[in-house]
Amino acid sequence: MPEFLEVAIDKFTFKVASERLYTEEGIWAKLEVGRVRVGLSDFLQQRSGDVAFVEVKPVGACVKAGEEIATIETVKVNVSLGSPMAGRVAETNPVLQSAPETINGDPYGGGWLAIIEASNWPADQRRLLTPEAYLNAVKRLAGEEASRA
Amino acid sequence: MSKAKTKVVIVPCSGIGKPYGTVSREAAYIVTEELRPDRTQLVPLSLLVLGDPQARTTVAESVAVTIDGCKLACSTKMVKESGGTVSKDIAVLDVFRRHRDLKPLGIAELNPEGLKLARVIAEEIARQVDDLAARVPGSSTPRKEEFFSHKERAIEPSDIPSEATERAVKTVTESPEDFGVRKTNVLQCEESGVTRIKDEIRILVSGW
Numbered sequence: 001m002p003e004f005l006e007v008a009i010d011k012f013t014f015k016v017a018s019e020r021l022y023t024e025e026g027i028w029a030k031l032e033v034g035r036v037r038v039g040l041s042d043f044l045q046q047r048s049g050d051v052a053f054v055e056v057k058p059v060g061a062c063v064k065a066g067e068e069i070a071t072i073e074t075v076k077v078n079v080s081l082g083s084p085m086a087g088r089v090a091e092t093n094p095v096l097q098s099a100p101e102t103i104n105g106d107p108y109g110g111g112w113l114a115i116i117e118a119s120n121w122p123a124d125q126r127r128l129l130t131p132e133a134y135l136n137a138v139k140r141l142a143g144e145e146a147s148r149a
Numbered sequence: 150m151s152k153a154k155t156k157v158v159i160v161p162c163s164g165i166g167k168p169y170g171t172v173s174r175e176a177a178y179i180v181t182e183e184l185r186p187d188r189t190q191l192v193p194l195s196l197l198v199l200g201d202p203q204a205r206t207t208v209a210e211s212v213a214v215t216i217d218g219c220k221l222a223c224s225t226k227m228v229k230e231s232g233g234t235v236s237k238d239i240a241v242l243d244v245f246r247r248h249r250d251l252k253p254l255g256i257a258e259l260n261p262e263g264l265k266l267a268r269v270i271a272e273e274i275a276r277q278v279d280d281l282a283a284r285v286p287g288s289s290t291p292r293k294e295e296f297f298s299h300k301e302r303a304i305e306p307s308d309i310p311s312e313a314t315e316r317a318v319k320t321v322t323e324s325p326e327d328f329g330v331r332k333t334n335v336l337q338c339e340e341s342g343v344t345r346i347k348d349e350i351r352i353l354v355s356g357w
Contacts, residue, residue: 050219050220050242052242052245052246052249053246053249073252075167075168075169075219075242100246101220101242104220
């Protein structure tokens, strides 16, 4: 499988990274040695706009699946980001405090939000979308927005 | 010499329908019409994009301050493309990050916070204009060649010990935000091998 799936809609190109699972809202989850790294998809960061501020739940905080794990304030909107799974926040990305724009520049790499010690990953992951399924969701959502423009 | 040559050129974003673009233009108006009308001149980005000969000549012969509404940085790119020299490029978003309570909203008419943000940016530019003027002895308004000849003198090794300079440049390069220098500028400067930004850093920390 290629590293990224891509779709071009209007003048925009959206990338969906492989080897991750996604919520419908555009939060990705990547399993890493018993813990799960999470971040924003390329589509979600492009749709939201340039990020001005990021606030992530502190290390030690417990979240349920779908519960807010972070908020971002962009030039366009304030977005509440739901956790893809239940668990405890083990790490947050320190880069985002001084350089929140990293989310826009590198959403699948340096712009990650947090690492979570998942409490029920086998069950939670079944509710998430595969890269192919999320790509279809992006096509649908971006297509709807393009038709409204 | 034309009047334009003796002024600092202000080039704001031309983004229409975006609050941050509106803030950039509002800031440009405050500087050129209220704070420093005698030392600055507004050049519309649209004229540079159209290739207007007078606008290009004005920019090419002057020192410019650009105000960009988004990361595309059209104003900065267009001034450079027109042969101009950017002494300071201001990104509205970067200033907003330092003033979170001043979130700009509205397009045709900015909210009070957006107007305050524009004034903060305008005052920053006014200080930059004063600083540029102060670097050129005997001149209240620097021309490009005067500005750079003076700057070259300012970084003579006899003025700043080389060891201290290198240490300062290293510090600023590693943590540019602390000194009001945008990291992207430093990185671009390093990648292209251009030393001008580093020279500006040397001036910023000349009191090291």
